[in-house]
Amino acid sequence: MSDAILRVNNLQTQFQTRNGxxxxxxxxxxxxxxxxxxxxxxxxxxxxxxxxxxILGLIEAPGEVAGGEVLLKGxxxxxxxxxxxxxxxxxxxAMVFQDPMMTLNPVLKIGTQMIAAVRAHDKVSxxxxxGRARDALAKVGIPSPEERLDAYPHQLSGGMRQRVAIAIxxxxxxxxxxxxxxxxxLDVSIQGQILAEVRRLADETGTAFVWVTHDLxxxxxxADDICVMYAGRVVETGxxxxxxxxxxxxxxxxxxxxxxxxxxxxxxxxxVPGSTPSLADLPPGCAFAPRCFKAGPACTTTPPVQTFxxxxxxxxxxxxxxxxxxPLSSTSTTYRSAS
Amino acid sequence: xxxxxxxxxHVSKRFVKRPSLGERIAGLLGAGRKTExxxxxxxxSLTVxxxxxxxxxxxxxxxxxxxxxIIAGIYAPSDGKVLFxxxxxxxxxxxxxxxxxxxxxxxHQDPFASLNPRMRIGDTVAEGPVTHNIVxxxxxxxxxADMLGRVGLDPSYRRRFxxxxxxxxxxxxxxxxxxxxxxxxxVLxxxxxxLDVSIQAQVLNLxxxxxxxxxxxxxxxxxxxxxxxxxxxxxxxxxxxRIVELAPTAELYAAPNHPYTKALFESxxxxxxxxxxxxxxxxxxxxPLHPPNxxxxxxxxxxxxxxxxxxxxxLSAIGPGRASACHLNGGGxx
Numbered sequence: 001m002s003d004a005i006l007r008v009n010n011l012q013t014q015f016q017t018r019n020g021x022x023x024x025x026x027x028x029x030x031x032x033x034x035x036x037x038x039x040x041x042x043x044x045x046x047x048x049x050x051x052x053x054x055i056l057g058l059i060e061a062p063g064e065v066a067g068g069e070v071l072l073k074g075x076x077x078x079x080x081x082x083x084x085x086x087x088x089x090x091x092x093x094a095m096v097f098q099d100p101m102m103t104l105n106p107v108l109k110i111g112t113q114m115i116a117a118v119r120a121h122d123k124v125s126x127x128x129x130x131g132r133a134r135d136a137l138a139k140v141g142i143p144s145p146e147e148r149l150d151a152y153p154h155q156l157s158g159g160m161r162q163r164v165a166i167a168i169x170x171x172x173x174x175x176x177x178x179x180x181x182x183x184x185x186l187d188v189s190i191q192g193q194i195l196a197e198v199r200r201l202a203d204e205t206g207t208a209f210v211w212v213t214h215d216l217x218x219x220x221x222x223a224d225d226i227c228v229m230y231a232g233r234v235v236e237t238g239x240x241x242x243x244x245x246x247x248x249x250x251x252x253x254x255x256x257x258x259x260x261x262x263x264x265x266x267x268x269x270x271x272v273p274g275s276t277p278s279l280a281d282l283p284p285g286c287a288f289a290p291r292c293f294k295a296g297p298a299c300t301t302t303p304p305v306q307t308f309x310x311x312x313x314x315x316x317x318x319x320x321x322x323x324x325x326x327p328l329s330s331t332s333t334t335y336r337s338a339s
Numbered sequence: 340x341x342x343x344x345x346x347x348x349h350v351s352k353r354f355v356k357r358p359s360l361g362e363r364i365a366g367l368l369g370a371g372r373k374t375e376x377x378x379x380x381x382x383x384s385l386t387v388x389x390x391x392x393x394x395x396x397x398x399x400x401x402x403x404x405x406x407x408x409i410i411a412g413i414y415a416p417s418d419g420k421v422l423f424x425x426x427x428x429x430x431x432x433x434x435x436x437x438x439x440x441x442x443x444x445x446x447h448q449d450p451f452a453s454l455n456p457r458m459r460i461g462d463t464v465a466e467g468p469v470t471h472n473i474v475x476x477x478x479x480x481x482x483x484a485d486m487l488g489r490v491g492l493d494p495s496y497r498r499r500f501x502x503x504x505x506x507x508x509x510x511x512x513x514x515x516x517x518x519x520x521x522x523x524x525x526v527l528x529x530x531x532x533x534l535d536v537s538i539q540a541q542v543l544n545l546x547x548x549x550x551x552x553x554x555x556x557x558x559x560x561x562x563x564x565x566x567x568x569x570x571x572x573x574x575x576x577x578x579x580x581r582i583v584e585l586a587p588t589a590e591l592y593a594a595p596n597h598p599y600t601k602a603l604f605e606s607x608x609x610x611x612x613x614x615x616x617x618x619x620x621x622x623x624x625x626x627p628l629h630p631p632n633x634x635x636x637x638x639x640x641x642x643x644x645x646x647x648x649x650x651x652x653x654l655s656a657i658g659p660g661r662a663s664a665c666h667l668n669g670g671g672x673x
Contacts, residue, residue: 160623196618260568
């Protein structure tokens, strides 16, 4: 894809600790095109959120972006400092956090905060800013936006607050929005509403989304592309439908196979043995090898990125053969019988 | 069909919001005092047979956790009664609730909050059974080792503290603590919600193994429809304090009856169906402080009629073992 708006190349984010350097993000690369939604999937500690923060330059000491590029329309954000980064952040690239109360100030009215957000980047009158705030709220499907502008955050429900947070992110029509687990804290019926709005916004406004989540079901129904992370590295990328239908990396296969909804009720679930390794104590070579059913002698060395004909890739010495025209359950059988 | 182990009979739970200091002063000065009442659970009846796993599903504020706590004897019901083997599980003692049985045990959602961080996990597991003379203090060590082994943890871990374990391991410890009381009924409140997907599968497998080995009866509370389908024999769907539908799992998932159940199923993202046209449920979940009149779901229901605003539908049988609370099943919505 050459029309990528955001391209992340070999991103390295490290944290200095007493026990040495932790590589929270270790050579992550991906790209997102206009109007597309990339699902950045991983479990706790995989580095997916730190990747999102690194893109926006939100990493603070003892952490630092130690290498790589974040190219937003060709401009490398990792080289921007202070004021220059502030001008980009919020205007060309914005963020939505898991907890909307991280975005919203509890003692200011929604309108006050949104007007400030508009005027942080555009020198317009308060009246114009108010109008843009109202339009942004309407765009994310908030009923009677004028009244909401006059409300305080605590007067809104969790779902409404998250819509407001998305509306604030949209105020300057950014090219890219990074969303960090934005629906995880919401109820299913409210999550459905937000996902529907986000899909519509991406299609209508051309905003690209990087959707950071642990929830495969959300990614499967929302995203165009998937990037699976494990222990700070991208282990698999590809079109969402392809990755879900036929995962090539054993970790992705294990994750997908352990989703209960894909099995007969009461059936024993195929499980990935063990637990996520600590970043301070990663095994040499492939970090997933100790839990992997396909692991072999080569796995003590760093696995290569294998690129396949359909534009997908996997970081693995022994990728799973593609399954053609078979439902998901067959791939989980592969995982089960071999483990 | 075996006999009923647990009988929940027209149970309601109201929480009264105590007035704040400011409001009390205003009350003393003659301002009208309003007490706000949350009806967390209203008029719920359910029987659970021995050996059965009943799933309780619903969104926030639906009362599923409150009902779970009433069953476990942590709260006494405001109205109605909960009988476990023909005896109540708890009674109100003034302001305290006294639990009357050790046969019902609970596993909480957050294993980071439910284990005492300053107690070795062996002591945590042993405390209950030793106190209640299920095991003698001098045999406690072997007993704890056996319990830890049963939940898939190395018995040598019993000298460790909770912070030395991962989330999945802590949830195993919490399950071991509940099992150590030799309960007949286990109430699990969102036991896998805070765990990663791959760890979730491990804990669900453990639960299914234990169920088979120990012939457990359980109430499994979750907001995750996929998880509940996997482990439950019957499922109760709750909305704003009421059970709106109750059915054997397979039948419920094959053909949901209540409009809320249907809408819930449609708005759940699924793995492997590809990009999806979401048809989400319109509107917000109303506050349990001010639930709508009549059927609580009517403001969001596409099929609601005038009768739904006036009259709350009763949970009534719609087939063998199935019940639903909707006017569409009897009398219509006009």
